[in-house]
Amino acid sequence: MRDDAGSLADAAGRFYDPFPDSHKSGAAGLAAGPFAARPxxxxxxxxxxxxxxARxxxxxxxxxxxxxxxxxxxxLVSAGAVSEEMLAAAIGLALGIAAEAIAETASIVDCEGPGAGPPFWEMELCRTVRTLRVCTPCLEARLFMAPRIxxxxxxxRLIDAHPGRRSILRVTTLRALQRHRASTSLMQRAEIARFGLSACHPHLSARQVWTGQQGMVAGVLISGLSALAVLAPWLLLHLLHLAMLPLFLACAVARLQAARRLLSSRRTHGGFTVGPPGASATRRPVxxxxxxxxxEKEMAGELVAALSALQWPTSRLEVMLVCEGDDAGxxxxxxxxxAGRPQFAIVLVPPSLPRTKPKALNVALPLATGEFLVIYDAEDRPRPDQLEAAFQxxxxxxxxxxxxxxPLIVRNGASSWLSGHFALEYAALFRGYLPWLSSVGLPLPLGGTSNHFRRDALKAVGGWDSHNVTEDADLxxxxxxxxxxIETIDVPTFEDAPERFIDWRNQRTRWMKGWLQTWLVHMRDPVGLWRDLGAKGFFGFQLLFFGMLTSAVAHAFLLAFLAYTAYVVWSAGSPDMLTQGLLAADVFALVAGYVAFVxxxxxxxxxxEAAALPRHLWTLPAYWLLISLAAFRAFxxxxxxPHAWEKTPHYASRSPAIPAMAAAAVSVTARLDAIADQDNAGSGPAHDMAGSVLRPSAATPIHL
Structure with a gap:
């Protein structure tokens, strides 16, 4: 079940690799020689x-x-010693070629196809230099290049061998080449981002909510349940018990198994490690x-500061902040x-429906050149060594x-009742449940952020489904x-949980709706799902998605039945034996569910966390009832x-710094200071490069 939507997206935003193989091998050869030679x-x-x-x-x-x-x-650019424009101007001076910006109105000349190839001298140049052929509005040919020193x-030597071609050559920055390619492919990338998966593999996309067959089955079930509710309500009650109790108990057993794994595993002080040291001597990829x-205008400063602290060579890091094109703030x-951070760039997304996070990520994916890729959210504060741990x-x-x-850790768990329960959920999920799923080989739904991918694998499955509002679980x-x-690591990302009920309700509704979308999508072909996942994976999928959704409904149902039974006892005395049996089963299921989660x-x-959060566990039934209400709203x-994205607003953090994170940040800062202050300003090219002269812009960010 591998699709080619990723390759289509790659073709839409094709870039010259900033680090082509010939350049990598050349650098490797130089590194192998004696450094004292300084070639x-x-x-x-x-x-x-x-x-x-200075030398x-x-x-x-x-x-x-x-x-x-x-x-x-x-x-030099990454360390802030020079700007890209200054470097391009110096290279142009050395070659005797003008350094110039690429006009936004210039059209890229496609050299592909029979008889459309470039001349031999240009092919020779392209083997060494990053180039881009364009045609200006005045029909003048230009060959822009970004040579390495x-x-x-x-x-x-190549230019001197073909002096007649010097007039069409121009020097520019590598980011200018990338930006122009990105701008010319934007609408095609945006279209593929919206419909790539649904066009190539409609059976795997949530663009269509129900298939005809699923709609028919749902209609029959709803009609049958409605008829039973009128004709035989007690029979319906018994059937619902028989359907819900096993799933509710199965979820409790799964949590107990995850807790058992935690109890048996060795816990290091602080709970987090960096990972095996086997890759310590390996050259870092992009x-x-x-x-x-x-x-997210309020979050921009904190987010950029957190991402700037990531422990990774600045020259091998590309950070793309993907913004909606009409979100001026x-x-x-x-x-x-x-501004002044060369590893950052802004990627603009044309406004269109569906207005979802996965669509925005799909627009940016073809521009990513890294061997590995990670997703973060606006409120995330990853521990600085997280990339290193994932790479190892x-x-x-x-x-x-x-x-x-x-793992995701909630920083503001002590701030409110809602955030306290949210922190408990995240602790159970990311430090207990997901690692257990991975350890036993069951399908693992991703958490939406802090997902580290091999980029080739991500593209092989078509990227994200733009129409699924929990694209993480589906992916x-x-x-x-x-x-x-899919596996887990234990180097965390810190974030804040919603503290307002309406924000929590909207977010939880979206999660429940997306999980239901995901279940419906993959159950369109149960036989195919069984074949792809195997028997264990198939039943694990049902437990994760259908079991979770059913448990949310079952909790409210069981509490309602307990309340009804209490009313019957109060008004008419002891209930019949069958009702007593159902009551005992309900109490056992509820207690088992609560105890397993606790x-x-x-x-x-x-x-x-253990000093502040457990006090909220006494109100766990009330919190789970809110989850049930969110589930009903999702249905x-x-x-x-179906495709509405109720965005969760984020606010500048009021949470105190996590001691472990602060210590790690100090360590990383010291390391970065030791390698020429890489986190200080180095600039990128101006985003309004429409003139004919390449101008320095030390405080202007890069737009793609």
Missing amino acids: FSDLMLATLASLGL GTCDDAWARACGNGTDIGLE EDLDAVL YSVLVALHD TIAAVAAAI RFCASEPRLACLQA GIRLCRAGYR ILATRALDEE RQLKSD
Whole structure:
């Protein structure tokens, strides 16, 4: 069940790889030689001297380039020593070619197809340099290039061998090449982002809520239950008990099994480790970070600060902040926050329906060049060493490991009753339940954020379903159906839970609706699902999705039956034997469910949480009743507005810093300071590059 929607998306936003194989092998060869040789040619030295850089700064950048498999110019920009525009101007001066911006109205000239290939000299140039052929509105040909400093001698020899071609050559920045390609492919990427999965594999997309067969089955069930409610209400009551109690108890047993695993596992102090050290000497690949933002202007500063602290070489990190094109407030706030940070870029999403997070991520996915990719949300504060931990796990595993889920920890659990229960849920889910599912080989629904992917695997299954409002859970199942594995790591991401009831209700409704969408989508072909997941995986899927949804309804049903029985006892005395039996079964199921959750949640808490959160467990029945109400609202909304995304608003954090996170951040900051202040300002090209002169823009972010 592998689809080609990912390859279509890749074609829509095709980029020249900023780190092509020839460049990587060249850097590797240089790294293998003696560093004392410092293989700078006279032309390279002259170019670096024109930038006013000290030899020590250049030597340090060269050492980082050899270690990271990049080039000296990228390392200088990443360290903030120069801007990309300054570097392009110096390279243009060295080659005797004008440094120029690419006009927004310039059209890309496609060299593909019979007889449409570039001339031989241009093919030779393209083997060495990142290039882009365009045609200006005046029908003038331009060949823009972004040479590396290490390639200047080879490029100059090629240009001198073909002096008649010098007039069409221009030097620009690598980001300018990327931005122009992104802008010209935007509408095609947006269309594929909306309909790629549903067009290629409609049976795996939630664009259609019900199939005709599912609608018929639902209609028969509803008609039958309605008839029983009128003709034989007590029979209906007994049937509902027989259907709901086993599923409710099965969920309780699963939680107990997860708690048992926690009890038997060794817990390190603080609860979190970094992972196996096997990849410590491996060169770091490019890591892509995607964050979808909508109405998040208040969160921009904190988010950028948290992502800037990630422990990863700046030259090997690309952070794409994906904003809706009509969300001017968020775009402006993000632009101000990322100014002077070369690893950040803004990706704009054309306004269209469905207005969902997965659609926005699909628009950005073809632009990502990283071997690995992680998703965060606006309120997330990942521990700085999370990328390192995920990378080490990937390196120690086989390629079929497609995704790693990092745990989410609620920082504001002590702030309110709702956030306290939310924190308990997250502790039980991310530190107990999901690791247990992974350990026993059951399908694992992802948590929506802090998902680390092998990018190739993500594209192989078509990315995200733009019409599913819990795209995370659906993607986890599609990965499992395609034969990939999902595991968990224990380096956390911190975030705040909703404190207002309306925010909590809307978010929980969306989750319930999305889980119902996911169950309906994958149950369109039960035989195919059984074949893809196997018997254990199939029943695990039913437990996870149908069991969870049924449990939410069953909880309200069981409480209602207890209340009715109490009324009968109060008004008419002792009930009949059958009612007493049902009452005993209900009490047992409810107590088992509560106890299982309490055991799992309390075992998953750390010392700080254990001092503040368990007091909320006394009101667990009331909280679960709210979940039942959200489930009923989700069922109604699935019919009336299935693809509506009720966004959860986020606010600037009022939570105290987590000590472990603060300590890690201090450690990472010290490390970054030791490698030339990589988190300080280095600039990107202006997003309004419409003029003919390449202008420095030290405080202007990159837009894609």
